Amino acid sequence: MEEEAATLTSTPRNSDRALVEGEVVLGVDTHRDVHVAAVLSLVGAVMDTRSFPSTAVGYGELWEWVGRLGTVRLAGVEGSSSYGAALSRYLLARRVEVFEVSRPDRSVRRRRGKTDAVDAQEAARAVLSGRARSRAKAGDGPVQCARLLKLTKDSAVKARTQAINPLKAVLITADPGLREELSGLKTTALVRACAQFEGREISDGGPNAVEQATRVVLCLLAQRIEHLSGQMRDVEKRLTELVERHFP
Template sequence: MPSITQSTTPCHIPADTAEEVLLGVDTHKDIHVAAVITTLGATLDGRSFPTTAEGYRQIVAWVRSFGVLRRAGVECTGSYGAALTRHMRAEGIEVTEVNQPDKAARRRHGKTDAVDAEAAARAVLSGRATAAAKASDGPVEMLRLFKLAKGSAIKSRTQAINQLKSVLVCADAELRESLAGLSNPKLFQQCAILAELEISGPAGAARHTLKLLARRIQNLTDEINDLTERISEAVTASTPGLLEVHGVGPDSAAALLIAAGDNPERLDNESSFASGECARPPVVRGRCPGRQVQAGR
């Protein structure tokens, strides 16, 4: 994890000049490294801040001590930088998604978090970064979370169903025959109410396992149904009438809206929609995996 460093002699601009400054942020799990530059490209200062609500307030207040903050370039706005992006958007700051600096620039300037933060600010200043960050403060963000939970529940239920049927294949003949020919819902219902017997030997263990797995399947089904209902409500809140379109169900509608985000106006052409900027990748191995995708690599 990068260390938190503080510059010793920040170059403050008098408040009465009201000069515009730009912020660049290299995001991490526990800290964000920030850099401030002028509209002429002069570097003013660089510092690190904790990834907390107070840390976000400190970043904005610190940058505003140099001048007027209207624009910021932030890496990984869909993962490590998501909370900071929400905070700055609430402060009226235009946040631009910035890709990882190209390899040539890294060879010239070296690889440090401070260099990446400054490069993020310069990418906005030069116009190299133009994609507005995806908002995550509305019904579409709710959809993303509900869909994430539903996908996990479906995967777990499928695993439990496969396990239950595997146990049933090896169960004693009497139990297996009593459950033969049942549809899945009836099978799970009957397994969930199997009589409690003393768990002795494989036969007793099989009955107990079938009962636990069936109840797990029922609980997961309830979760999935609840999430499907919540997804439908969120889709209706975001885009009334979308679910009335022929062939569009809650899951497909959610996928479309999640791709566009809570601020679809930022997608002004086909290429912007198709680019990696639309993606909200998961966080793995301590870095933002979306950087290479977004850079088109």
């Protein structure tokens, strides 16, 4: 009761406008497959807590459920940039101010226990009291597009490096004739040369079996590197076009 009274007498600092009668505050503890939501009144009383699937249908059911309890203008979402990103976009599109909420501290968990329902309630309380001040990223528009493209490019760069290293390691153990054939080539030229090796059948136990296997492996690794390099160039082109179009 003391906590509810404190909530009632404090003015939420998350919005320039005051909450009005009939409004409620939403808190959500997000997971990959299920989101647990809690709705609190203006005095911090728990009105209801329920779980919803993290699907388009689930978001719609959550919105309808909240609407039956009151008008929501503020929401606290755990993991608004990960498991809760799609839900945050859904709420923002409905003119709800969404705030990123950290997990409850240890003192709260010792006092109330650790459950998803408690975490959802604490997310709503963090917004109601003003402790949660970091607004969730919109996650839409050109910024999100750039973020996704950057993620793809970074992944391709990492995978390309992981393919170049074994290619050079295989070359070190190759027969002298093959090493001399490729000696002095820079990485780009080396990859191009290896990619042109024929994918011959590897003879079982023949005198040239090791060299044949080496050429096949070098060819496969080089073709993988070229594919990833092409992806990097494509993503870089898309990023450049995005920036020039939206942020000239």
